[in-house]
Amino acid sequence: MEGLMHPTTATSFGGTQDIYYSSPMIVPLPMMERASGVYMWDEEGKEYIDASSGPMVSAIGHGNTRIIDAMAEQARKLDYAYTRVARNRPNLDYAERLAALAGPGFERVNLASGGSESVDNAIKFLRQYAIATGQESRHRVISLMPSYHGATIGTLAIGGNDGLTPFMEGIAVVADTIPAPMSYRLPSGYTQESHAAECAKALETKILQLGAENVLAFVIEPVGGISTGAVVPPAQYFRDIRDICTRHGVYLVFDEILCGAGRSGKFITAHHWPDALPDIIVKAKGLGAGYSPLGAMLAPASMVDKLAELLGFDFSYSYNANPISCAAGLAVLDELERLNLVERARKVGASLRAGLQEIMARSPILGDVRGLGMLLAVEMVVDKETKESLPGDLQPTERIRIHGLKNGVMLYSRPTAGSRFGHWFMIAPPLTISDEECQELLRRTEAAVVSYHEELKTAGVV
Numbered sequence: 001m002e003g004l005m006h007p008t009t010a011t012s013f014g015g016t017q018d019i020y021y022s023s024p025m026i027v028p029l030p031m032m033e034r035a036s037g038v039y040m041w042d043e044e045g046k047e048y049i050d051a052s053s054g055p056m057v058s059a060i061g062h063g064n065t066r067i068i069d070a071m072a073e074q075a076r077k078l079d080y081a082y083t084r085v086a087r088n089r090p091n092l093d094y095a096e097r098l099a100a101l102a103g104p105g106f107e108r109v110n111l112a113s114g115g116s117e118s119v120d121n122a123i124k125f126l127r128q129y130a131i132a133t134g135q136e137s138r139h140r141v142i143s144l145m146p147s148y149h150g151a152t153i154g155t156l157a158i159g160g161n162d163g164l165t166p167f168m169e170g171i172a173v174v175a176d177t178i179p180a181p182m183s184y185r186l187p188s189g190y191t192q193e194s195h196a197a198e199c200a201k202a203l204e205t206k207i208l209q210l211g212a213e214n215v216l217a218f219v220i221e222p223v224g225g226i227s228t229g230a231v232v233p234p235a236q237y238f239r240d241i242r243d244i245c246t247r248h249g250v251y252l253v254f255d256e257i258l259c260g261a262g263r264s265g266k267f268i269t270a271h272h273w274p275d276a277l278p279d280i281i282v283k284a285k286g287l288g289a290g291y292s293p294l295g296a297m298l299a300p301a302s303m304v305d306k307l308a309e310l311l312g313f314d315f316s317y318s319y320n321a322n323p324i325s326c327a328a329g330l331a332v333l334d335e336l337e338r339l340n341l342v343e344r345a346r347k348v349g350a351s352l353r354a355g356l357q358e359i360m361a362r363s364p365i366l367g368d369v370r371g372l373g374m375l376l377a378v379e380m381v382v383d384k385e386t387k388e389s390l391p392g393d394l395q396p397t398e399r400i401r402i403h404g405l406k407n408g409v410m411l412y413s414r415p416t417a418g419s420r421f422g423h424w425f426m427i428a429p430p431l432t433i434s435d436e437e438c439q440e441l442l443r444r445t446e447a448a449v450v451s452y453h454e455e456l457k458t459a460g461v462v
């Protein structure tokens with residue numbers, strides 16, 4: 001198919017990171033040279049709008065000199081101090097700021113270099129806490145199908161992607177999954193609310209099946225990322241799962257790595273459902289906003305301080321809470337406040353969503369627009385009435401990305417759980433995007449959709 005090629009011929013030594021990925025997945029990736037705000041330029045000088053902040057990372061846009069200066073200043077002053085033998089001021093300041101934003105119940109902040117490391121930390125922390133407090137039997141983790149929680153062995157094991165089961169064989173124990181409260185294709189006779197209620201019931205059924213005394217944690221993305229295409233469960237779902245976890249002594253973990261740090265319209269996504277707060281919150285991506293790898297696990301002082309008295313948390317990484325990442329994180333928080341970006345995520349997100357809905361109304365291959373704040377996804381279909389998915393072997397997620405590149409827009413999309421839940425692409429630009437830039441993003445996105453539709457027509461798929 002046009003546009004697909006394997007670039008291994010390009011070089012005999014080294015090669016860029018994408019050389020590792022499978023050839024059918026490889027498309028000519030642009031060699032990015034520079035970026036500013038929501039725009040990126042490749043070495044040929046072609047301009048792209050970053051419609052998804054990379055993988056929902058670049059939350060405050062590219063080339064922000066305040067962040068860069070803060071990092072450079074910190075690097076000149078104190079580049080590194082290992083947290084097992086020394087303290088550093090940016091770590092203390094950043095932990096205080098994050099905990100204050102998270103509010104009661106999330107007083108203790110454990111930092112790492114990204115999302116997977118932080119989800120791993122959450123599971124390790126809970127397991128160690130369970131052991132230290134006489135709950136040794138609690139070790140099973142329940143997650144949603146589909147879901148994504150990272151790419152370390154530990155986080156792959158708890159992600160809802162049954163295509164990985166043979167790969168994980170003998171490597172790690174794969175977590176038990178229950179259905180995610182999806183919103184677009186519902187079982188017949190169900191509304192989103194009644195389906196979500198069934199999904200919550202499935203949690204209790206699974207806990208009882210495993211034996212409540214054996215279940216450690218239930219891990220979910222409160223707003224779906226790539227795995228579900230920004231599905232937002234109904235509020236009652238959160239109350240239901242909170243209640244079930246509390247009754248069975250199961251710790252509830254919110255993986256806000258993708259939806260957090262303001263993108264959902266609140267800095268802490270869990271604050272959308274204040275009567276159903278989790279026990280642990282994990283954040284990353286937007287925290288470092290692309291300037292420095294940064295992830296955080298937020299836990300209650302009561303648990304962290306108790307574990308510290310008993311055994312102490314046993315695990316760390318060389319780069320956790322390093323001064324440069326903390327300085328970047330502090331500067332990102334300053335920018336979020338200075339530019340009022342969390343509120344902008346709500347306001348501009350609503351107008352982006354309206355613009356996408358208009359494009360959907362004009363396009364026969366767009367079936368759904370969903371999400372929260374500035375975290376949106378657009379589902380592609382063969383037929384809007386039947387909601388039939390595009391054939392997976394046509395790699396719709398890759399093809400729309402290629403049409404995006406041709407039309408000057410970086411559209412992020414990947415198949416999840418073997419594509420059996422459908423195909424979507426994300427619209428989640430930097431929260432700094434202006435109203436005019438939104439219009440340009442929408443214009444280029446529609447051009448990509450129209451040209452993909454043409455391709456599907458020519459291939460006789462639609």
Ligand SMILES: Cc1ncc(COP(=O)(O)O)c(C=O)c1O
Nearest residue numbers: 114115116148149150225257258
């Ligand atoms: C919901 C969710 N959890 C965890 C991760 C893993 O984060 P990282 O890639 O920073 O390790 C991601 C990354 O896409 C994610 O979307």
